[in-house]
Amino acid sequence: QQQVKQSPQSLIVQKGGISIINCAYENTAFDYFPWYQQFPGKGPALLIAIRPDVSEKKEGRFTISFNKSAKQFSLHIMDSQPGDSATYFCAAEGGANNLFFGTGTRLTVIP
Amino acid sequence: EPEVTQTPSHQVTQMGQEVILRCVPISNHLYFYWYRQILGQKVEFLVSFYNNEISEKSEIFDDQFSVERPDGSNFTLKIRSTKLEDSAMYFCASSAGVARGNQPQHFGDGTRLSIL
Numbered sequence: 001q002q003q004v005k006q007s008p009q010s011l012i013v014q015k016g017g018i019s020i021i022n023c024a025y026e027n028t029a030f031d032y033f034p035w036y037q038q039f040p041g042k043g044p045a046l047l048i049a050i051r052p053d054v055s056e057k058k059e060g061r062f063t064i065s066f067n068k069s070a071k072q073f074s075l076h077i078m079d080s081q082p083g084d085s086a087t088y089f090c091a092a093e094g095g096a097n098n099l100f101f102g103t104g105t106r107l108t109v110i111p
Numbered sequence: 112e113p114e115v116t117q118t119p120s121h122q123v124t125q126m127g128q129e130v131i132l133r134c135v136p137i138s139n140h141l142y143f144y145w146y147r148q149i150l151g152q153k154v155e156f157l158v159s160f161y162n163n164e165i166s167e168k169s170e171i172f173d174d175q176f177s178v179e180r181p182d183g184s185n186f187t188l189k190i191r192s193t194k195l196e197d198s199a200m201y202f203c204a205s206s207a208g209v210a211r212g213n214q215p216q217h218f219g220d221g222t223r224l225s226i227l
Contacts, residue, residue, distance in 0.1 A: 034215060043115075043202050043218035044154060089154060097142065097209050098167050099216060101154040 003027055004092050006102025013109050019077040021105045023090035026071065030094035035064065035075050036101075038087045047088070048075070080109045113137045115219035117203050123225045124193050132188045132222045134203030143186045144204040144216060145178065147171070154202065160186065190224075198226045 005024045013019045025033075032051055036044035050057045050064040050073065057064045063076040077084055090102040116135045124130045136143050145157040158168040160178055177189045186205075190197055200221045208214035 036218075041220065043204075043220045045218065046215045049215060091154075098144065098156040098159050098169070099146075099154075100156065103153045 003030075003100040004090060004102040006090050006105060008105060009103070010106045011108070013080045013107065015080065015082060015109055015111050017080050017109075019075075019080045019084070019107055019109070021075045021088055021090070021107070022072065023074065023102050024070075024072045025092050025100075027092070027094065027100075028071070030092040030100075032093040033064070033066065033073050034091050034093070034099070035062075036089045036091060038089065038104075044089060077107075080107075082109045082111055085109050115203055115205055115217050117201075117219035117222050119222060120220070121223045121225070123227060126195055126226050127192050130190050130193055130224065132190075132201050132203075132224070134186045134188075134205075134219060135184050136186055136203065136205030137207075137217060138184070140205035140207050140217075142166075142206045142208065142214075142216075143178075143180070144206075145188045146202045146204065146218075147199040148202065148221075149199045157188070157201075193224075193226045195226050198224055200224070 034049035035047045037047045038044045048059050048062045052068045061078045066073045087104045087106050089104050091099040118133045143160040146154050148154045156169050158172045159166045175191045179187050202218050202221045204216040204218045206214045206216045
């Protein structure tokens with residue numbers, strides 16, 4: 001059972017462009033939605049997170065948009081840079097304090 | 112910045128052998144987790160540990176797996192009799208509290224387990 005669905009699987013963006021990664025969840029008990037960034041050979045690192053009582057959260061160039069009725073949330077990376085090239089995972093947590101991860105999006109930002 | 116450390120970075124083991132993966136969580140954290148990531152796939156939850164006992168485990172965490180906090184700093188994952196399908200990257204994570212209380216999980220860099 002895939003609790004969190006993520007798309008696209010891979011994404012290529014020009015430097016300075018906007019990267020958009022989408023996720024959808026099924027379990028309405030989820031109440032915390034983090035995004036993790038993972039570089040090769042490293043563990044996932046928390047990038048930004050949101051709770052369902054807000055529709056948007058922005059931290060620097062990174063913004064989460066959250067649509068509770070549609071059970072969808074997305075990550076927007078503004079002014080994408082080559083250093084942003086990594087794999088991005090959305091996740092969801094609720095109740096049991098364990099994270100359910102999406103399948104990941106490999107982002108490549110080309111100069 | 113404090114970080115979660117895992118050892119070894121790469122473990123190669125014969126099928127059927129026991130393996131212990133080690134983690135040192137962030138020192139003031141109270142919740143500990145193991146996740147695994149099969150090559151090219153998503154990160155999957157295995158087990159969470161709080162107050163010296165398992166608080167949650169997934170279907171993957173069967174009787175072949177066990178966790179232990181043998182002292183005040185280490186957190187270990189043991190696989191008793193490894194199978195080929197146990198080959199994966201294993202991540203340890205820790206948190207000061209529950210994530211939705213603004214206490215996110217911090218991950219180590221993982222141990223790559225290769226079963227031959």
